[in-house]
Amino acid sequence: MFWLRDISITRKLTTIVVATSAAALLMAGAATIIYERVTFPRNLAQHLASLADVVGNNSAAAILFNDETAAAETLQALKATPNITMAQVYRKDGSVLAIYVRVGEPMTTLFLAETGVSQETIAAEHVDIFRPIFVGAERVGGIGLRSDLTEVKVRLGAYARTWLAVLFVSLLGALGVAAVLQRVVSLPILNLAGIARRISNEHDYSQRAVKETGDEIGALVDGFNEMLSQIEARDGALTQAQGELEKRVRDLQREVAERQRAEKGLAEKAVELERSNAELQQFAYVASHDLQEPLRMVSIYTQLLAKRYGPKLDGSALEFIDFAVAGVKRMRLLIRDLLEYSRVGTRGQFLTMTDCNAVLDLTLNNLDAVIEESHARITRGPLPAIMADDVQLGQLFQNLISNAIKYRDSKPPEIHVGCKQEESHWLFWVRDNGIGIDPQYGERIFIIFQRLHGKGEYPGSGIGLAICKKIVERHGGKIWVESEPGKGSTFYFTLPATAGS
16 A cells, blocks of 8 residues: 555545445445355255245155156146256155156255255255155155255346446546545645745745645644744744844954954054063063163262261362262162062962962061061961962061061051962961051052152152062952051952962
C-alpha cells in the first residue's frame, strides 16, 4: 500500500472508493458461493429423501408381489430428474428387486438394505439416500437413490457469472460516485495546496484560503488562515526588526570607525606621551645634576661673599644674602622632591611578597630621631604580607608618619597604624591627634606643590602626599583623608589582597 502515498489525493479517493466497493462485493459474492456450496448438498439430501418416500410408496405393491417389471417401471419415472444417477428397490431380505441406472453410469450396490434403517451419505461428488418401505407397520423392503452434484455446480457457475456482472456494474457505479464525491473532498484540499504553493513562491502572507465546507477540511482552512495571520504579523515584526538591526549595524560600523580613529589618535597620543615621559625623565636627570650644580655654586659664592665682605656690607645687604641662600636651599629641595616624585612610576621595583610589619619597623628606625625629638608615641596593629614594592611602601609609611609628627599642636603626637581586610583588599590607616584638616581641602592636599600653610609655618615642598597618592595608585589602590580642624586626621589607603596575605 506504500504506492498510495505518492499519488494525488483525487486518485487516492477514487482508488479507496473503488477498492472498498470491490472488497465489499468480493466478500458478499464469496459468502454467497460458500453458503450455497455448503447448504446445497444438505437441501439435496432432504429433496432425495422426500422423492425416495414417494417412489418407495409406489413400489410397495411390486415388492409384495415380487414383481420386478412393475418395480422397474416405477423406477423409470426417475428419468425426469436428470441429477438421479442410480436407484434400487430392495426386497425385505436386502436383495435387489429392481434397478435404475442413468446412461453412462457404472452399476454398483448403494446400501445394505437388510438393516432396514434410513441412511444418508453426502460425498464430494454425490449424495446417497436409503429409505425403508412400509406397508402398514410392516417393513416390506427399501429404496435407495443416488444424485450427483451437477446442479450445485451449475448453480454456482450461474452465481459466479451473476456476481461478476454485478461487480462490473458496481465498480462502474463506484467510479461515477467517486468522481462526484472526490470533488467534494479533494477540491478544497487542492485549493488549499495551491494557495500554499503560491504563498511559498511569492512570500505574500496576506493571501487567504476560501472556506467552502463546515467539516474538518473547513476547520483546516480556518487553522491555515489563522497560521497565515500569525506568520504575516511575525513577518512584519521581523522585517521591522531587520530594519532596526540594519540601522544598528550601520550605527555600530560608524561607532567602530570613530573608535578606530580615536584609538589611532590615542596611539599617537601614547607615542607623544612616551616621548614626553622620556623628555621628563631627561629633565629630571638634568634637574638632579645640571641644575643642582649651579645652585650649589650660587650658594657657595653667596656665603663666601657674606664671609669676606660682611663687615663692609650694611644690614640690608646681609639680609639679601640670607634670602638668596634660603631661596637656593628651597630650590634644591624642590628639585630633589620633584625628582623623587617622577621616579615613583619610572624607577619602581617589581612587586613581590612583602611583610608590612618589617617595612614599618625599618621606617620607624629611619624616623627614630624625629620620633624621639617630638616625644611621639606610635602604636600599631598586626599588618599583613602583600604584593608590593617594599621601598615605595616604606616611603609611603614614612611620609604619612612624618606628616603626622610635623603637623602637630602643643601636645605630643599620638599616632596609630592599623589594618583590616575588606573583601578583595586591605584597608590601612594612619591616625594622629594633630592639628587636623578642613574637609574642603581633603582632595587638594594630594595635588603636587599644594600647601595649606605658609613657608614659615611648616617646612616642606608640598609634594609628600602627592608622592603617597602616586605610590598607592601604582599598587592598584586609592588614598583619602578623614579629618576636622583641631581633632586630628586619619589617612586611609587600600592595597589589593593576595593569596597567602
